[in-house]
Amino acid sequence: MLPGTNTNVMSETLLDPALFVCPAPIAVRDRIVLGHGSGGRLGANLLRDVFFPLFSNPVLDRQDDQAILQFGGEQLAFTTDSFVVRPLFFPGGDIGSLAIHGTINDLAMGGATPLYLSAAFIIEEGFPMETLQRVAASMADAAAAAGVSIVTGDTKVVERGKGDGVFINTTGIGMVRQGIRLSANQARPGDIVILSGSIGDHGTAIMASREGLEFETTIVSDSAPLHGLVADMLDALSPNSPGLRCLRDPTRGGLSATLNEIAAQSKVSIEIVEKNIPVRDEVRGACELLGLDPLYVANEGKLVAIVAPEAVCDVLAAMRRNPLGEDAAAIGVVGSRHAGLVTMRTPFGSTRIVDLLPGDQLPRIC
Amino acid sequence: MRYVDEYRDPQIAHALAGKVAATATKPWVLMEVCGGQTHTLMRYGIGDLLPPGIELVHGPGCPVCVTPLELIDQAIRIAGLPNVTFTSYGDMLRVPGSHSDLFAARANGADVRVVYSPMDALKIARDNPHRKVVFFGVGFETTAPANAMAVWQARREGLTNFSMLVSHVLVPPAMRLILESPANRVQGFIGPGHVCTIMGFREYDELAREFHVPVVVGGFEPLDLLEAISMLVSQLEEGRAEVENQYSRSVDYQGNIGAQKIMREVFTVSDRKWRGIGEIAASGLVLRDEFAAHDAERVFNLAPLSVKEPAECISALVLLGQKKPADCAAFGKRCTPMTPLGAPMVSAEGACAAWYQYKRHV
Numbered sequence: 001m002l003p004g005t006n007t008n009v010m011s012e013t014l015l016d017p018a019l020f021v022c023p024a025p026i027a028v029r030d031r032i033v034l035g036h037g038s039g040g041r042l043g044a045n046l047l048r049d050v051f052f053p054l055f056s057n058p059v060l061d062r063q064d065d066q067a068i069l070q071f072g073g074e075q076l077a078f079t080t081d082s083f084v085v086r087p088l089f090f091p092g093g094d095i096g097s098l099a100i101h102g103t104i105n106d107l108a109m110g111g112a113t114p115l116y117l118s119a120a121f122i123i124e125e126g127f128p129m130e131t132l133q134r135v136a137a138s139m140a141d142a143a144a145a146a147g148v149s150i151v152t153g154d155t156k157v158v159e160r161g162k163g164d165g166v167f168i169n170t171t172g173i174g175m176v177r178q179g180i181r182l183s184a185n186q187a188r189p190g191d192i193v194i195l196s197g198s199i200g201d202h203g204t205a206i207m208a209s210r211e212g213l214e215f216e217t218t219i220v221s222d223s224a225p226l227h228g229l230v231a232d233m234l235d236a237l238s239p240n241s242p243g244l245r246c247l248r249d250p251t252r253g254g255l256s257a258t259l260n261e262i263a264a265q266s267k268v269s270i271e272i273v274e275k276n277i278p279v280r281d282e283v284r285g286a287c288e289l290l291g292l293d294p295l296y297v298a299n300e301g302k303l304v305a306i307v308a309p310e311a312v313c314d315v316l317a318a319m320r321r322n323p324l325g326e327d328a329a330a331i332g333v334v335g336s337r338h339a340g341l342v343t344m345r346t347p348f349g350s351t352r353i354v355d356l357l358p359g360d361q362l363p364r365i366c
Numbered sequence: 367m368r369y370v371d372e373y374r375d376p377q378i379a380h381a382l383a384g385k386v387a388a389t390a391t392k393p394w395v396l397m398e399v400c401g402g403q404t405h406t407l408m409r410y411g412i413g414d415l416l417p418p419g420i421e422l423v424h425g426p427g428c429p430v431c432v433t434p435l436e437l438i439d440q441a442i443r444i445a446g447l448p449n450v451t452f453t454s455y456g457d458m459l460r461v462p463g464s465h466s467d468l469f470a471a472r473a474n475g476a477d478v479r480v481v482y483s484p485m486d487a488l489k490i491a492r493d494n495p496h497r498k499v500v501f502f503g504v505g506f507e508t509t510a511p512a513n514a515m516a517v518w519q520a521r522r523e524g525l526t527n528f529s530m531l532v533s534h535v536l537v538p539p540a541m542r543l544i545l546e547s548p549a550n551r552v553q554g555f556i557g558p559g560h561v562c563t564i565m566g567f568r569e570y571d572e573l574a575r576e577f578h579v580p581v582v583v584g585g586f587e588p589l590d591l592l593e594a595i596s597m598l599v600s601q602l603e604e605g606r607a608e609v610e611n612q613y614s615r616s617v618d619y620q621g622n623i624g625a626q627k628i629m630r631e632v633f634t635v636s637d638r639k640w641r642g643i644g645e646i647a648a649s650g651l652v653l654r655d656e657f658a659a660h661d662a663e664r665v666f667n668l669a670p671l672s673v674k675e676p677a678e679c680i681s682a683l684v685l686l687g688q689k690k691p692a693d694c695a696a697f698g699k700r701c702t703p704m705t706p707l708g709a710p711m712v713s714a715e716g717a718c719a720a721w722y723q724y725k726r727h728v
Contacts, residue, residue, distance in 0.1 A: 031473040035460075041704050281367045288370060347376045348588065350411020352724040357703075359460065359469075 035359025039253025039298075042359045063265065064183050065248065066110040068176060075176035077112035079103060082169040088135065090209045092202075092220030093300070095168055096138035101225045101300060102251070103172040104146055108227035109247040109303065111182045111234060112174030117143065119170050120154040124163035135166060146225040148172070174227075179240035186245040187266035187306040193332035194305040194316060196229065196325045197222070198278040199255050203297035204286045219282045224301030229324045233305065236318035243311025248304050253356070254296040258304050259332075259342045260356045266306075267339040272332030272354070275347050295344075295354060296361045306334065373587030374410075382592035383415040389599050393419035396598055397544070397687045398556040399537060401428030402586045404717050408724040410588040420595065423551065423687035424717035426540045427558055429505040430457050431685065431709035431716045432640040433533045436671045438463035441531055444500055444666050445476040451494065453487040454502035456480040461712045464673035484516035484530070491520070491528035500662045503530040508560040510534050510651060511625035514632035517653065517660045531662040532653055535638055537561050538569045539649035544686050545577040552687050554598040556591065557583035559613040564629075566621025570609045578607040585613040632657055641709050642681030681708035684717055691721040698722060 035042040052060070059067045066079035083099040093101075100117065107114040119139060123132065143150050201222040208217045230247060237243050246266075250258040255277070263270045279294045287294050301324060307315050312330060319325030342354040398404055404424045407413060413422055426432055442463055445452035452468070459468040459478065472478040477497075481487050484501050491499035503513040513530060520528040537558050544550055557570060562583045570581045580601035584594030594612040601608060611617055629651070638650025653661040675681075678696050683689035691697050691710070701707040703719055710716035 031470065033469045033473045035469065284367050284370070288367075346410050347374065348379050348410050348412070348415060349376070350414040352409060352411055355723050 033359070037252075038357070038359045039251070039257045040357040040359050043253075044356070062183060062185070064110065065106040066112070066174075068110055068181075073178075075178075075180075077107045077110040077174040077176050078172070079106040079110075080169065080171040081106060082167060084164065084167050085206065086164060087206075087209055088131070088165055090221055091205050093223035094135060094138050095166065096135040097142040098221075098223050098300060099168040099170045100139055100142035100146065100148070101223050103170040104148060104225040104227055105249045105251075105300075105303075107172050107174035108225070108230045109182070109249055110174070110176060111180040111230065111244075111247065112176045112227070113231065114146065114148045114172055114174040114225075114227050116151045117148055117170050117172045118152045118154075119150050119168065120156075122156050122158060122163055122167040122169075124158055124165055125160040127165055132166065135168075139168075142225070146227065177234065180234065180244075182244060182247050184246050184248060184262045184265040187262050187268050187270075187334045188245070188308075189268055189334055189336040190309055191245060191306050191334040192309055192312045192330050193259070193270060193272060193334065194307055194312070194319070195255070195277065195329055195331045196226075196303045196305070196319060197301075197327040198280045198283065199250065199299055199302060200279055200283040200287060200294035200297035202251075202300040203254070204283045204292075204294075206298075207290065207292075208286060217282055217286060219280070219286060222299055222301035224324055226301065226303055226324060229303070229319065229322045232318045232322050232325075233315050236314045237311055241311065243308040244305060244315065245308065246306040250299050250302055250304055252298050254294070254298055255304065256293075256295040256342070256354050257356060259354065260340070262304070262306060263342050264340040266334075269335040269337040269339065269341045269343070270332055271335055271343045271345060271351070273345045276329050276331045278327050278329060292361050296357055370587070373585070373589045375589065378589055379410075379412075379415065379592055382589065382596050386420060386592070386596050386599050387417040389596070389603055390417055390419055391603060393421065394553050394599060394602050395421045395423060395551045395687075396554045396556060396595060397423045397425045397552040398584070398591065399425040399427045399541065400556075400558045400560065400586070401431065401716060401720075402560070403556060403558075403584060403591060404428070404720050406586055406588055406591060408720040411724070412588060412591060415592070416595065420599065422595075423690070424684065424720075425555075425687060426544075426640070426643065426685040427506065427537065427561075428710065428716050429509070429535070430461055430712060431681070432535055432643065433458070433461065433504055433709070434639045434641045435464050435673045435675060436639070437531070437533045438467070439465075439671050439673060440663070440668055441502055442466055442468060442471045442476075443668060444531065444662060445471045445478050446474070447498075447666065449497055451477045451479060451490060451497045451499045452502070453479050453481045453490060453499060455482075455504065457712075458502055458504055461709060462706060464671075484513050485519075488516050488520060488525065488528060491525050492523070495527060497527060498665075499528050501528070501530045503532040503534060506535055506537055506558070506561050507564045507629075508558075510629050510633060511564060511622070514628045517632050517657050518628060520660050521657060526659060529660045529662040529665045530653065532633075532651065533638075534633065534651035535640060536635070536649050536651065538573060539646050540640070540643075541570075541573055543643070543646055543649075545573065545579060547686060547688070549688050550686075552579070554579060554602055555581045556594045556598065557581045557609070559583055559585045559590070559617060562611075562613070562617045562621065564622050564625050566619050567609055567611060567617065568619060568621075574607050574609050580607045581609045583609070583611045583613050583617050585616065640685075642675065642679070642685050644682070676707045679708035681710050681718070684708075684710055691718040692725075694718075 319328035
């Protein structure tokens with residue numbers, strides 16, 4: 001999610017304890033700042049310092065995008081996400097479709113078939129009824145297209161000025177196939193990193209349509225439900241094959257945050273190859289203009305897969321047959337150099353670190 | 367992508383690096399003046415392509431890094447005043463003052479907004495006549511004309527609710543300070559391409575002559591920098607100390623005359639304190655008296671602040687090219703982008719942040 005909060009994403013193990021020997025006062029915030037919602041280090045600290053110690057239990061402590069619950073012989077995936085996008089309508093989607101796709105994708109990254117969603121709305125006084133209807137209709141269409149039902153919900157209205165139009169929370173339940181166990185702690189040295197398509201489309205589409213930054217572009221958000229693509233990937237593997245280790249959708253914080261999370265949780269290093277990472281020309285151009293790095297820009301219809309070397313050909317072939325994975329590419333390899341370190345080989349043959357940002361990516365001054 | 371990919375061709379990069387290796391017969395220490403150039407050098411790992419004798423040191427050209435602590439503290443004070451909307455480029459919000467930053471001011475209720483141009487701030491002032499709109503006018507000669515234009519336009523429109531907190535600095539006096547230092551190690555400069563787009567490169571003739579140091583005005587793409595390095599090494603090997611222009615697609619000798627005119631009309635040169643370095647004579651710009659009504663320091667009439675920088679931070683030596691970020695005992699330990707002790711760790715263009723992000727234990 002762009003500036004939302006997702007409480008089951010981050011890992012405390014990604015933080016190098018050496019960084020916290022003597023924190024300068026500025027890192028210890030006595031109030032929430034926007035950077036706490038950015039998918040960078042501030043957000044990770046928030047989970048580490050506030051929520052994980054208080055809520056700790058074996059299911060949560062897995063720290064994946066979804067909880068996996070055992071019911072007799074069945075495995076259920078369970079997740080929740082809140083959506084606070086501005087503008088509400090953007091090229092390629094709107095807050096309604098995004099709220100459906102986002103939660104479906106968090107379930108799908110656990111290997112689940114999404115089944116049921118809840119929808120909760122916090123609406124600001126004065127919000128136009130017609131707009132609410134458009135958002136709800138978009139949710140209904142997105143849910144129907146994805147084959148999920150919205151089975152429960154809630155509405156609250158807050159005073160004018162106490163909200164930003166409408167905030168949406170969706171919670172989802174899905175069923176995980178027998179024998180499937182995906183987690184960000186399962187990457188092993190020698191595994192291959194696969195990316196399902198071009199990065200940065202969603203974040204740049206949102207930025208380009210934001211007030212104060214009007215530039216004309218054809219970039220559209222990649223917002224899409226990924227459970228069909230995931231099903232195709234699982235079908236390509238023999239039952240109970242451990243070939244697929246982990247799936248993550250690189251939303252808030254972009255590809256960089258996702259790879260850093262996987263590297264930290266699995267205690268491995270990851271090296272990616274810059275020229276293998278698909279980035280659309282329009283997105284590159286917009287990022288050049290704004291001084292942003294596409295590696296840190298949000299996606300809403302892409303996934304990263306960590307795959308055992310022997311399964312790579314089958315998984316890639318299956319992905320490329322699906323329209324949502326037609327540009328899928330192997331972009332890197334898991335190693336054992338420094339646990340938690342992500343590096344990138346540049347087109348010049350040199351190597352650089354791909355780090356988590358402290359907070360939001362900030363447009364540069366000149 | 368056109369106008370970008372042709373300046374990032376790996377084959378040409380290796381050919382240029384090979385040319386440097388073939389030309390250099392002894393070690394040379396070169397400084398890239400601009401933070402944007404530092405960023406490119408790090409991002410593409412250009413140092414790794416060069417022969418080991420060519421040492422690149424990072425210059426003081428990061429506007430975020432050299433904005434003095436006192437001014438950040440003043441910005442936070444102004445932002446916290448009632449009825450004020452404080453506007454700034456995004457990366458200034460995270461720069462720590464002596465005890466806080468503008469992000470924290472915003473979390474405490476101040477109306478702090480990120481804008482992409484001073485003209486956006488002017489529009490906010492126009493649309494909100496009852497609010498005092500302040501723009502944080504930070505940067506080198508590059509951003510000065512647009513800031514000058516915003517103030518000039520505000521006066522023309524009679525927008526009395528618009529003012530600017532000015533922290534403009536100039537490149538040539540900082541280069542002079544580096545060259546005059548007895549500890550100076552820099553033997554050649556990659557000149558600041560964006561600054562020279564505005565100012566031309568006349569000003570650098572005097573420095574090159576006086577200190578017998580070559581200056582090559584360079585761009586910001588990997589091939590720009592490799593070509594500039596190659597030109598500098600050729601000059602040094604041949605014993606020349608000239609000002610040359612690698613970035614000719616953007617820079618000419620005279621610069622942008624119109625931009626210089628509006629700068630002169632609105633700003634005047636003054637002494638200026640640089641964060642981590644100290645006061646440098648005639649190294650900054652302030653608003654002329656005719657524009658006092660739009661000068662935030664005068665409008666809000668705040669008492670001057672005096673604050674100390676963390677004793678452990680060696681940012682002055684880093685900014686002057688005498689130390690590398692990794693030479694600092696606090697680097698990567700007590701000083702990280704999350705816990706910056708000094709400004710070069712704050713901005714993406716800052717030398718310490720660039721090292722931290724791209725070079726730490728690779």
